Amino acid sequence: MSERLAAQLAKAVGAPNVLTDPAELAPFLTDWRGRYRGAAQCIVRPANTAEVAAVVKICAETQTPIVPQGGNTSLCGAATPDGTGRAVVLSLGRLNRILAVDRQNNTISVEAGCLLAAVQEAARAADRLFPLALASEGTCQIGGNLSTNAGGVQVLRYGNTRELTLGLEVVLANGEIWDGMRGLRKDNTGYDLKQLFIGAEGTLGIITAAVLKLFPLPRTQTTCWLNVASPSAAVDLLNLAKTVFDAQLTAFELVSETALGLVLKNIPDSTRPAAASPWYVLAEFSEAAPAAVESWLAKQLASGAVADGVIAQSAAQAKKLWALRENISEAQKIEGISIKHDVAVPVSRLPAFLERADAALASAFPGIRVVAFGHVGDGNLHYNLSKADAQQNTAFIDSQPAVNQIVHDAVHALNGSISAEHGIGQLKRDELLRYKSPVEMALMRSVKQALDPQGLLNPGKIL
Amino acid sequence: MSERLAAQLAKAVGAPNVLTDPAELAPFLTDWRGRYRGAAQCIVRPANTAEVAAVVKICAETQTPIVPQGGNTSLCGAATPDGTGRAVVLSLGRLNRILAVDRQNNTISVEAGCLLAAVQEAARAADRLFPLALASEGTCQIGGNLSTNAGGVQVLRYGNTRELTLGLEVVLANGEIWDGMRGLRKDNTGYDLKQLFIGAEGTLGIITAAVLKLFPLPRTQTTCWLNVASPSAAVDLLNLAKTVFDAQLTAFELVSETALGLVLKNIPDSTRPAAASPWYVLAEFSEAAPAAVESWLAKQLASGAVADGVIAQSAAQAKKLWALRENISEAQKIEGISIKHDVAVPVSRLPAFLERADAALASAFPGIRVVAFGHVGDGNLHYNLSKADAQQNTAFIDSQPAVNQIVHDAVHALNGSISAEHGIGQLKRDELLRYKSPVEMALMRSVKQALDPQGLLNPGKIL
Known part of the structure; x- marks a missing residue:
């Protein structure tokens, strides 16, 4: 790193927040799966939006590439710099304040570096649900969830991260701050700019804060394990359940016997919940009367839509059913x-x-x-x-x-x-070219060119 | 219109679909409210996406402005050309095919010129709900709903048009066709380009078709008229209802005594449903057991959260309650x-x-x-x-x-x-400058510049 750049960055964020020691850098330069390894001039750790803007301005002036990084849990190498060593990694972890909870508006305003679990917890403390839930929730940051439009098991009911977002604050490629921190359910005043940055993997701007939707905390949940003959039977059952339970159907997961078999083999304390079947569905109903779920299941058993089934009789049993689904990846890793x-x-x-x-x-x-x-x-x-x-x-x-x-x-x-x-990150960038039309690729490139004309924001990701 | 342009357009869409007779043009040159009157070289009525693309290509080559128009029900003059007479009005009404209904995927694919009512009807015929509902649904077209991100009374449960959209087909400013007709609940392969065109009022591209979400048809609806002391009491009541009914609360409308008074005075057969109160709430619950709504209301009456209230005992009575809300605009017009x-x-x-x-x-x-x-x-x-x-x-x-x-x-x-x-249209274009930050206006202009560098798509709208 040039002395001049080092001095400018130190002035912007304080010298202790510009990391250059290789040992300190190492964890920021590789991804969670260990597939990618990059290099960087330094790690910069700003404390607030103004400092992020200052860093981006310095990088824009010096044509220094910026790799924004949250909890560094990308599965596609989206937060790992390339090997040139030219980039500055901008770590958002110090922007970790819950800014506001508005119970009447059902919104929470948070900085990008908040852990997803911290957002969930702040919502729960206000008797509300923030429904985004992921395996990495104790490590990933909400800014990364926004930048990758994260999904998870509750999308069926609550949508992806995009649908959970009402407002954003973003530092643009030139270091200007766009304040779009609006907590509105309806706003048709021109282009919906926040949509550009959600899911853009940090290539169009750096998300520094967001206003997110909250929901009532479900009081009752009923979890079932259902044997079905085929994926086709599972899709039919999904629609049968939707017709009766609509938004009360909050999860509907498919598991193959092969997947269950690996869990039973490799994960201690796993037990088969019902007879063996080629396929299973793990369904969760929220706020539905347990009796309504029972009578619906009885009907499905009678008609043959479901061959065998179990309704969890306690929270502990529900957790055990969920563990069968959630441990599939772990069980497979052991193989x-x-x-x-x-x-x-x-x-x-x-x-x-x-x-x-x-x-x-x-x-x-x-x-x-x-x-x-x-x-x-x-x-x-x-x-x-x-x-x-x-x-x-x-x-x-x-x-x-x-x-x-x-x-x-x-x-x-x-x-x-x-x-x-x-997302795409670096993992699927080449495949994108195979499956997206030239028209779509050209559109994406023109958006990138408009918002980041110097191409400094997370270069080599997506495009 | 130059002979050359007339000949090119006639070749693209057939001579009978290029209207130039002033009497035929007139209805396309003014808005529904009669606030704006514009001029145009002609009205072009393509029959399909390829013809739309051909028209746009001709206009791009000849630098002819294009004003896309659906049902012409904009309340902001968004579909009315300016007075220069340079524009071609591109009427989408002949693109009116329902392309597909996928019951298992809960999607409907439609062309942009379908009436909103026709989309609702096609969904209902497949035992599904397309929840967008507006006063103008018998006249407005889905392409216009998409281009204005239309709202309506069911946004509380189902979201705006944006949230109801999974895929789009768009003719771009250069006449290329972007095929984004994907019916996917999850797709994180790069920038979510459809978001650019939804709510852009035809200034970034011309929407020619869409894949929209469907929902189960609600079987039970319970409609209540509730007296509340103040807007603040209404907001409290909203959250009390959400906590118990969550997504089963499908409408929650506020009406002032002044508004109700005008309806009672000017709309025949209107009757006061309950005692007089400064404010009222019209609430609709879907799929909730009527007994659950009754017992909830009893609780609110007992606590004083609601001073008086009526639950509709029949579909006819529910319709009468809704009419009190829906007739406010009409009643006011009479005044x-x-x-x-x-x-x-x-x-x-x-x-x-x-x-x-x-x-x-x-x-x-x-x-x-x-x-x-x-x-x-x-x-x-x-x-x-x-x-x-x-x-x-x-x-x-x-x-x-x-x-x-x-x-x-x-x-x-x-x-x-x-x-x-x-939306903004021409009505609120100047006000936008007063309330949007320079950063936001610059962002919008850079998006416009990227997607429509010649500035030919619906000029003078939004920006």
């Missing part, structure tokens, strides 16, 4: 490395996707093991692949590009998405 | 002209807004009559002003700019919006 996909198709095309992808893979890679599970209510599947034999698996992992292409071609043929929840 | 505002503030600030604006207006314009009503659940008020005496009122109307400034300054001081539902 060895696998090739993962985070895809979405229209809910109606889920069965077709599984048929096509399963068949194409079985033919190209005999003996392949498909671990499929996910948010069937959103058409979102985590479709993970490995071989059962460890040695074969190592060879198989080398085929990742060919495997990805088979899976993503099947997704694309059904008008689906090759990244439902996790 | 003579008034100065209208469509504003939003955080729900918690509604009482403060009414206090401030009422006081400032009473002091500046003694004898002013405030007719306030609206979607309190969204913080959205229609705040309409007149004088009781007809002669005084005529003079008062001339003070519109001063009145607007008082009202909109009060909104702005509470971090609100000067256009909650209706």
